[in-house]
Structure formats: C-alpha cells, structure tokens
Amino acid sequence: MNKIGAKLHFNGVVQGVGFRPFLYNLAICHEVVGYVRNMGDAGVEVHVEGNRCNIERFILDLKSHAPPVSEVADVQVEWTDCSGDFHEFSILASDEQRSPLGSMIPPDIGLCDRCTEDILNMRSRWNLYPFTCCASCGPRFTAVLQLPYDRDRTNMLPFPMCPNCLREYEDARDRRFHAQGVCCHSCGPKITLHDRSGRLIDEVGALEKTSHLLDEGAIIGVKGIGGIHVAASAVRDDALLRIRRRKHKPSQPFAVMSRSLDTIREFAYVSDSEAQLLGGWRRPIVLLRKRRDHGLSDLVGPGLDTVGAMLPYTGIHLLLTEFCRSPALVMTSGNISGLPMAIAKDQAIQELSDVVDYFLFHDREIVARCDDSVVRLLSEVPTLIRRSRGFVPTPIAVPLKAEANIIGVGAELRLVGSVLRGDQCYLTQHIGDVDNLETMVFLQDALEHVLGLAGIPHNGLTVSHDAHPRYLTSKLAKDLARDWSGKTVWVQHHHAHAASLMAENMVPVDESIVAVAADGVGFGLDGDVWGGEILVASYASFERVGHLARQPMPGGDACAIFPLRMCAAMLSPYLDDKRVRSILLSKKGRGALKEDDLDRLEAQLRGGLGVSWTSSTGRVLDAMAAGTGVCLERTYEGEPAMRLEAVAGEGNPEDPSSVPSLLVRDGGVTVVDTTRMLLETLLAIGRISIADACASFQQSLASALGHAATEAARDRGISQVGVTGGVAVNIRIVETIKRCVEEAGLDFLQHRLVPPGDGGISLGQAVVAASKL
Numbered sequence: 001m002n003k004i005g006a007k008l009h010f011n012g013v014v015q016g017v018g019f020r021p022f023l024y025n026l027a028i029c030h031e032v033v034g035y036v037r038n039m040g041d042a043g044v045e046v047h048v049e050g051n052r053c054n055i056e057r058f059i060l061d062l063k064s065h066a067p068p069v070s071e072v073a074d075v076q077v078e079w080t081d082c083s084g085d086f087h088e089f090s091i092l093a094s095d096e097q098r099s100p101l102g103s104m105i106p107p108d109i110g111l112c113d114r115c116t117e118d119i120l121n122m123r124s125r126w127n128l129y130p131f132t133c134c135a136s137c138g139p140r141f142t143a144v145l146q147l148p149y150d151r152d153r154t155n156m157l158p159f160p161m162c163p164n165c166l167r168e169y170e171d172a173r174d175r176r177f178h179a180q181g182v183c184c185h186s187c188g189p190k191i192t193l194h195d196r197s198g199r200l201i202d203e204v205g206a207l208e209k210t211s212h213l214l215d216e217g218a219i220i221g222v223k224g225i226g227g228i229h230v231a232a233s234a235v236r237d238d239a240l241l242r243i244r245r246r247k248h249k250p251s252q253p254f255a256v257m258s259r260s261l262d263t264i265r266e267f268a269y270v271s272d273s274e275a276q277l278l279g280g281w282r283r284p285i286v287l288l289r290k291r292r293d294h295g296l297s298d299l300v301g302p303g304l305d306t307v308g309a310m311l312p313y314t315g316i317h318l319l320l321t322e323f324c325r326s327p328a329l330v331m332t333s334g335n336i337s338g339l340p341m342a343i344a345k346d347q348a349i350q351e352l353s354d355v356v357d358y359f360l361f362h363d364r365e366i367v368a369r370c371d372d373s374v375v376r377l378l379s380e381v382p383t384l385i386r387r388s389r390g391f392v393p394t395p396i397a398v399p400l401k402a403e404a405n406i407i408g409v410g411a412e413l414r415l416v417g418s419v420l421r422g423d424q425c426y427l428t429q430h431i432g433d434v435d436n437l438e439t440m441v442f443l444q445d446a447l448e449h450v451l452g453l454a455g456i457p458h459n460g461l462t463v464s465h466d467a468h469p470r471y472l473t474s475k476l477a478k479d480l481a482r483d484w485s486g487k488t489v490w491v492q493h494h495h496a497h498a499a500s501l502m503a504e505n506m507v508p509v510d511e512s513i514v515a516v517a518a519d520g521v522g523f524g525l526d527g528d529v530w531g532g533e534i535l536v537a538s539y540a541s542f543e544r545v546g547h548l549a550r551q552p553m554p555g556g557d558a559c560a561i562f563p564l565r566m567c568a569a570m571l572s573p574y575l576d577d578k579r580v581r582s583i584l585l586s587k588k589g590r591g592a593l594k595e596d597d598l599d600r601l602e603a604q605l606r607g608g609l610g611v612s613w614t615s616s617t618g619r620v621l622d623a624m625a626a627g628t629g630v631c632l633e634r635t636y637e638g639e640p641a642m643r644l645e646a647v648a649g650e651g652n653p654e655d656p657s658s659v660p661s662l663l664v665r666d667g668g669v670t671v672v673d674t675t676r677m678l679l680e681t682l683l684a685i686g687r688i689s690i691a692d693a694c695a696s697f698q699q700s701l702a703s704a705l706g707h708a709a710t711e712a713a714r715d716r717g718i719s720q721v722g723v724t725g726g727v728a729v730n731i732r733i734v735e736t737i738k739r740c741v742e743e744a745g746l747d748f749l750q751h752r753l754v755p756p757g758d759g760g761i762s763l764g765q766a767v768v769a770a771s772k773l
C-alpha cells in the first residue's frame, strides 16, 4: 500500500507533561514512523509517515487519549509525500533555542490514576511510596528552580536516581521517560513523623501512624508539595475546636480532603461537572452544597450550606486518606493569621508548634509556596475563587499587545501579582491578605520568580497598582519602580476588575462593556469607598454611570466588623419608627445594639465625625445579614454575606422590592436606593420567613444592578454586560444579573480564568496600564 507523510500542528501541548512517551507508544501501536521534538517555545513538532489509515487512527487516538494536561484541541494535518527517511518513531533532542516569548513550566499535576494504582498495588515497587509520580503527574511549579526544566534545576537534585529508576527514566517507551521527579523507596525523599518541637518519632510507617493519630483527634502539620497543611479529622469536634482556638479562627470555613468521590458524596451533593472538577488533574478544592445529614463536624464551616472538598493530589495525601477511618480530613493552610503559609521545617516548627500536636515532614524542599485553588460552579461555569496550585504559572492570553513589560501588584486582599508581556499575562500564585511585611516580601519574591521563569528583565518594568495611596502594595509599586528604573501607573479598583473581565473574555481593544463591579471595598476617585458600581469601561478609561446609594459608615471599619451598626446607619432616616427600632434592638449576642448605642450612633451621624461613606455591595449584604439576625459579627472576610447566602438558599424570593421603585436618576447617573430595599424587606419579615426575606433581598439587589446595567448598555449601544468583583461568586446574584442581561438581548460576560474577586485584579491593572502607555 502507498505510504504517505503528515506534519501535525496543534495548540495546547506543554512540555513536561508526558506527551512524548505517550506519542512514542501510540506510534508503535499504529505502526507509523517519524519523530516528535520539543520546540523552544514550549510546543512540540510531530512528523509521521505510514499508511494513510494508520496515520488517521494515530491522530484520532492522539486527540482522545492524550495526557489530560496537554489539552490537545484541534489537530491540523498537513499531508506530505512519504520521504522514506524514517525507519522507526523517535524522540529527537529538544530544540534548545528559546523563542522570544519564552517557555513556561506546567502547573503542578495531581496524582494520575496509574500512579495511584502503583502506590496501592502490593506487588509494585512503588507500593506505599508517597512520592510516586510519572511524566504526566507530579509537582512542577512548586518544584522547579529555573528553566529549562531538567532534574538538576528542581528540588530532586539531592536525590540521584537508583539504577531501576534511571532505566525507566531513559526508556522512551516507559511512562516515566524523562519524568524529572521520578524516584522510589530506595532513592527518593523520605517521610518522617515528628513531635511538635520537631523531635523525630517515627520513620518507618510514619503515614500509617499519622492516620491513626488523626482518627484519635490529633492535629498534625502535614508537609505537602506547595506548603504545610494543618490536618485533623473532619468528624472530631474536639480537634476542630482546638484548631479554631489555637489559630484564632472562630468560624472561617475549613477545606476537607477525602479518599474518593463516593466518600465526598456521603456528605455533599456532587453534580457531573463538579465530579469532573474534583477528579481533574488540577485537583482544586470545589465548593459543594452540604447534605443536611452530612455527618461532618459543624465546626468545618459554621453557618454555611457549602463545604470545600478536594481529592488527594499526591501520594502523601492518598495514603493518609486511605489509612484514615474518618471520611474526610480538614486540610487548612498552615499559617498563623495573616502570614504566608510555612514551607520550611524550621519555620513550621517555630510558627505552628502551638497549633499542632505533631508534624509529618519530608526531606524534599518546596521551591515555590502554592496554596490549594478553590473553584465553584456558577450556572455551570467553573469560577475560580482562588487561582493557585494546578493553574499557576500558565499564562492567560489577552487581546492586546503590551509594548512594554508590565507588572501588577494587586490591591490589599487576596493578593495575586501579574506579569504582562506581549499578549500573555502570567499571574503569581495566591499570596494572601496584606497587613504585614512578610506578605509583601512573598509578593515581591513571587513576582521575581515569575519574571525569572519567563526570562523577563527587571529593568524598565512598568508597575501598575491600586489608586489607594496608602495601600502597602501602592508603596511597594513605587519602591519597585524606583529600584528597576521603571514607572508606576495607578488604576482605579473597579476599573481593574472590569478590565480583567474584559481581558479574559477577549473583548477587543476598541470596544467598551458595561460592568457591574460588586465587592466589599475599593478606593473611589471621590474619596468614598466604592463597591456597588456600574461602569462603562474600556481598557483605557471608564465612566461611573451608576452605583448603590451612598451610605454612611459611622466608625468606619466598625460597621464592617459589627454589621448591625451598618444596618442602623442605612436605616437612620427611620430610627423614629418603632418597628425599625425594635428590629434593631431585638438582636442578641456580640455585635447587638442597645438604646443608648442607637442614640450615640444618631448623634455621630448628625455630627459627621468619624463617618465615612460607601456604595459597597458587601456592606449592604452585611446590613441585611445583621438585620435578620443571621450574622452580627464578622470574624473573617465576607462572613456575613456568605451566611446570608446560605440562609437565602433555604428560601424563595417571595416578595422582592419592585425594581423601578428602587432606581433613582441623579443627573446621568442611576442610583440604587438600598435604604428602601433594606427597609421594605426587613418589614416584610413575619409575613414571610427570614429565609424568604434573605432570598428576596439578594434578588432585589441583583435585579436593580442588572437593570441599571442593561439600561446603561442600551442607552449607549453597548452589547456586552458583565459582572465582576468579590460578590460575583454568589450564585443567586450572578444568575439574576445574567437573566436580566440575557432577557434584554445582550451578551453576558463572567469570569472563568481569573477570580472575580481581588485575586483577579492584577490582570486588570496590567492591561489598563498597557493601554494607557
């Protein structure tokens, strides 16, 4: 039969994910010859020759069976004559030339099914070995010091391969071919159990011992690949109470890890799409709806109807969950309030010895700290709440070409830095909330690490930052620009949110969208705290065409911590009304108000001293949470709004305020009357349940924002309306706004690639700076 040749072109393949041994074996199976070669730009080149139908089957299998990380999409085939030059299929040496855009290492890849089998198979030489990996799974971003990606430049340098491992590493047919992390019991890292002061307790059987201790209620610091978790059994109230006391976190939700999907289904509802997210190679924490009879300790996520769950992503986690009798382990970041998570042994002992009873350590270094990512399905769209392990450092393509290299430093909460070069934006891992120097150092290190990996020089970098003059990140931006002889560009907070939404949705440079930017806090250009904004935005500029009504915050942040104050301030025009007074005074517990508190509040509002003003959506949701008694004290960021969402999930929007009555035109600007909305809903309670009131309130707020936004779009002939900001992880609010937009015949934009909250803001900062330059 006639032989023919084919050159294959496709996008999506990255190096370091086991693609070449996969192709090699596929070629042998389908009897085609030729070669595969890694290219300098992180892609691959494939040339095959053989029978046409063999090549076609080869291509079909290539599409359907490629390692999931390679994400082979469209394969284009360029048919050629058969050269007859090839007698076998070979893996050619890499093309060492680095393209001007530079290559990037892959993210960390969750333990694959075949390595899982190896670890659990009693006859395998990897049986019970926690560092088992292959060319298509294992740590990457957290393990690589420098490019190109060779073992000598990873944290495996101190572990030379034994003859068995070396043989597999060099065998192109083996799935551990060129797997830089390959190792085994005899040559790889070791895991050890220590007491809280770091003294070695157990070397043999450390994982099994740790699991028994967890079942008995111990708290254990577990070193993984990107950091140290504080672990405990998720069914032991005693252990979780001790973690909460010792970490000073009374109610912040903890994530849990379980051995299998079936086990997760025992305590949470898992749809098909959620199952795919949980089991996918990125292996994020997925926010799921808790079952009523979930069986977990209520201390896992007090007052919430959701639980963040994940599956094991390393052999360490696989074996821990396999050995444990408990259906789930709490796995929360091993950090003390506000500081970056510990990654080195000494630092962990110093910081966590008051929190944990034991440590499970290993002797492989963590190169880059990387927290777990968190995903929630929002009307079938996987939405990132935190983008970190499994996603970083894959760049995000943007629809403009930056002429200079730009970095973005984020705002203040949920920090993530960005590096924009050309049309690719690299985001750093999750950094944390800035209120200390350690976090700023981590942010700078993370930015420099990405710059190093991408081969971008520091000199002359433009640094974009928030408009708030007193944020530590704004100060960092000035320092970096000075050190690197670059310049700074400030970007308003909600403009950055809108721009990040536009960029990831590839909105062209010359177009505008209407964005609903709803969050807790952002520095407004008039000195107010903004956060319920309707913006007509392009990359270069924006116009504020609508917002939630300005509300007073007597005592500033005190209103955010004790939201009943916010509720009282919003209802201050009606404090003479007996019904309103009784709503405010009927709440009990920490954060409650008494008669004289109300009098003082009124006096403060009249005098104006210590009163700031805000259009924040977060504060309005807080006020409703407090006015219904759902939450009177915020112990973590977003708590009142999250608890409100949980209660609203039990109810139906029975009696939402009528939207037209809530929209007030003030010049060219639409203002949403949030006082009226709050008053009407709170007064309806009794006639309707608290759950229905919470659901109605969310719906009124979302409809008002949605309608104001669609009107603004229609008035200006704009076809795309989107939602962004931290509130855009609330399912009901996003769905309501989406419905408004689609009913108006407009296109709805939402986040898929970066978090809607402040974790996505540095992408927007960078693209705005690029279009302003």
Ligand SMILES: [Zn+2]
Binding pocket: 111, 112, 113, 114, 115, 116, 133, 134, 135, 136, 137, 138
């Ligand atoms: Zn594997």
Ligand SMILES: [Zn+2]
Binding pocket: 161, 162, 163, 164, 165, 166, 183, 184, 185, 186, 187, 188
């Ligand atoms: Zn070995």
